[in-house]
Amino acid sequence: MNPGLPGLQRWMLDALLAPRRTEGIDARLTASPMLDARARLAIYQRSYILRLVKCLAEQFPALRHALGAPLFDDFAREYLAACPSDAYTLYELGRRFPGWLEESRPDRELPPDEREDWIDFMVDLARYERELFRLFDAPGHEGGVWPTVDVPDARLVLQPCFALAQYRYPVAWYYHEVRHERSPAFPPAHPSYVAIARRDYLTATFPLNPVHFQFLCALHKLGSVDEALQAVALEVERPLAEVRRSWDDAVRGPWIQAGFFVEREGEI
Amino acid sequence: MPDLGLGVGLRNCHFGHILAESPAVDWFEAISENFMDSGGRPGHVLRQIAERYPVVLHGVSMSIGSTAPLDRGYLARLKRLADEVRAVWVSDHLCWTGIAGINSHDLLPLPLNDETLRHIVARVREVQNILERPLILENPSTYIGFRDTTIAEPDFLRALADETGCGLLLDVNNVYVSCFNAGTDPVAYLDAFPFERVVQMHLAGHQNCGTHLIDTHDGPVCDAVWELFRLAWQRSGGASTLLEWDGDVPPFEQVHDEVLRARGFMEGAFDRSRLTGSAPAREASISTPVDFLVPGVMESNRLEAG
Numbered sequence: 001m002n003p004g005l006p007g008l009q010r011w012m013l014d015a016l017l018a019p020r021r022t023e024g025i026d027a028r029l030t031a032s033p034m035l036d037a038r039a040r041l042a043i044y045q046r047s048y049i050l051r052l053v054k055c056l057a058e059q060f061p062a063l064r065h066a067l068g069a070p071l072f073d074d075f076a077r078e079y080l081a082a083c084p085s086d087a088y089t090l091y092e093l094g095r096r097f098p099g100w101l102e103e104s105r106p107d108r109e110l111p112p113d114e115r116e117d118w119i120d121f122m123v124d125l126a127r128y129e130r131e132l133f134r135l136f137d138a139p140g141h142e143g144g145v146w147p148t149v150d151v152p153d154a155r156l157v158l159q160p161c162f163a164l165a166q167y168r169y170p171v172a173w174y175y176h177e178v179r180h181e182r183s184p185a186f187p188p189a190h191p192s193y194v195a196i197a198r199r200d201y202l203t204a205t206f207p208l209n210p211v212h213f214q215f216l217c218a219l220h221k222l223g224s225v226d227e228a229l230q231a232v233a234l235e236v237e238r239p240l241a242e243v244r245r246s247w248d249d250a251v252r253g254p255w256i257q258a259g260f261f262v263e264r265e266g267e268i
Numbered sequence: 269m270p271d272l273g274l275g276v277g278l279r280n281c282h283f284g285h286i287l288a289e290s291p292a293v294d295w296f297e298a299i300s301e302n303f304m305d306s307g308g309r310p311g312h313v314l315r316q317i318a319e320r321y322p323v324v325l326h327g328v329s330m331s332i333g334s335t336a337p338l339d340r341g342y343l344a345r346l347k348r349l350a351d352e353v354r355a356v357w358v359s360d361h362l363c364w365t366g367i368a369g370i371n372s373h374d375l376l377p378l379p380l381n382d383e384t385l386r387h388i389v390a391r392v393r394e395v396q397n398i399l400e401r402p403l404i405l406e407n408p409s410t411y412i413g414f415r416d417t418t419i420a421e422p423d424f425l426r427a428l429a430d431e432t433g434c435g436l437l438l439d440v441n442n443v444y445v446s447c448f449n450a451g452t453d454p455v456a457y458l459d460a461f462p463f464e465r466v467v468q469m470h471l472a473g474h475q476n477c478g479t480h481l482i483d484t485h486d487g488p489v490c491d492a493v494w495e496l497f498r499l500a501w502q503r504s505g506g507a508s509t510l511l512e513w514d515g516d517v518p519p520f521e522q523v524h525d526e527v528l529r530a531r532g533f534m535e536g537a538f539d540r541s542r543l544t545g546s547a548p549a550r551e552a553s554i555s556t557p558v559d560f561l562v563p564g565v566m567e568s569n570r571l572e573a574g
Contacts, residue, residue: 004416005384006335009367016372030413033451034479043411043480047555048374054554085371088329088342089301132569139307161307176571201309206572258572
């Protein structure tokens with residue numbers, strides 16, 4: 001291998017990641033009839049950051065709306081400097097963005113109740129948008145047979161392309177308002193619980209009440225409807241029969257129809 | 269390699285039209301990385317399209333020129349996808365995209381010299397062994413020149429193909445863009461190009477920024493590139509040709525009509541005087557557009573009533 005090639009590639013990558021610190025350009029690059037070497041390199045430097053900021057903007061459209069384009073782009077640039085892409089696909093570019101927003105918040109040393117509300121909102125909104133993006137192309141159950149209401153509880157398990165999340169703000173509502181170009185205002189804090197499921201390649205978000213959220217979390221953890229019902233009955237201090245009746249009468253059918261479940265394979 | 273005719277780059281915004289209308293396009297080229305890990309609709313659609321049309325895979329992240337080790341996991345996924353869709357061939361670019369675990373997502377140029385050639389020859393052989401098929405490599409659009417370059421790009425590609433048996437994808441627009449940016453003659457480039465190794469050609473639009481051209485894939489092919497294509501078509505003996513349109517992508521029919529314009533440039537005498545002039549200047553153009561790398565994922569969501 002050319003012993004100079006590793007050094008040259010390190011130099012050029014550094015020139016993309018930190019363009020202001022680039023030195024030694026004329027020693028490595030030639031001028032063209034119309035541009036000097038620095039201006040030619042600048043084409044790559046400019047495209048690198050514009051391309052990736054644009055990519056993040058497409059992955060976090062509601063967050064960009066909430067922050068405004070200039071501030072979002074500033075955050076995106078800082079994020080890309082701290083967390084340059086580590087994957088061969090741009091699908092992963094925003095994977096660490098919500099975590100980076102949380103870790104880099106200026107009030108992170110303060111107790112939670114003294115922190116800035118709007119930062120909590122931004123972090124939650126970023127988490128929600130990332131989850132939508134992930135589920136778009138995650139392995140799912142399309143092509144398989146979906147259970148009907150006749151399938152017994154013992155055979156129901158959560159489908160593979162499914163997520164549960166809780167937020168401090170109604171971020172799913174906010175996101176869809178933005179997508180419908182309704183320019184929503186910054187919403188007041190209000191806990192929200194959602195299930196996100198993909199069926200027939202369409203991802204839908206289902207707002208949940210806290211008990212339903214608890215039940216689905218228990219089902220995700222325990223893998224059994226019966227055990228999840230028992231866990232929730234204990235948690236909410238209600239008779240199991242009452243919880244089971246609620247499940248049978250009001251919840252089970254709509255959730256099966258919505259595609260929350262697939263049928264467990266093999267023996268029960 | 270078979271002559272596939274005139275094809276179109278497969279883009280997510282056209283999925284519905286292609287599946288519903290089965291347009292009379294000869295073949296499709298899919299961006300490998302958009303489908304290699306797809307458990308969702310993109311993979312599902314590609315499998316359906318592969319049932320109806322010849323499909324070629326075109327990658328942007330193999331990083332054949334990188335000094336970082338080859339990503340064997342990437343190559344294994346690429347082979348699996350190529351086998352699954354019965355890819356007629358698999359292509360990528362003569363470039364590097366990153367090192368040290370960082371991907372720039374750009375098609376970065378290389379200094380072309382003997383030592384770089386040896387480095388890439390070894391990697392192409394390794395890739396071909398893993399993929400169990402020849403690799404097809406494309407000339408990238410370039411905006412810089414290296415002092416360490418001692419071999420002209422056509423000669424480098426000829427030597428690479430001779431050493432490894434790889435095929436070549438001649439991007440005619442990239443020839444025009446790179447030669448303009450370097451102040452060199454695109455006809456001289458084609459005079460030196462090893463056409464006997466050309467498996468496929470690319471066409472695309474670019475932007476003229478005055479002092480340089482940028483390969484933006486966001487508009488129709490300009491007259492100068494069509495004229496250069498006439499020369500390349502005749503010298504290649506009519507290689508499979510594909511149009512890339514990745515930014516501001518119009519309806520499918522318009523993209524298809526654009527590639528069909530190639531029929532008007534297959535015959536007739538090449539006229540060098542038509543090589544001047546290109547698309548109008550536009551500010552803030554981005555090379556290697558991302559639209560085709562990040563399809564409209566965020567469009568397919570709905571919020572149920574609470």
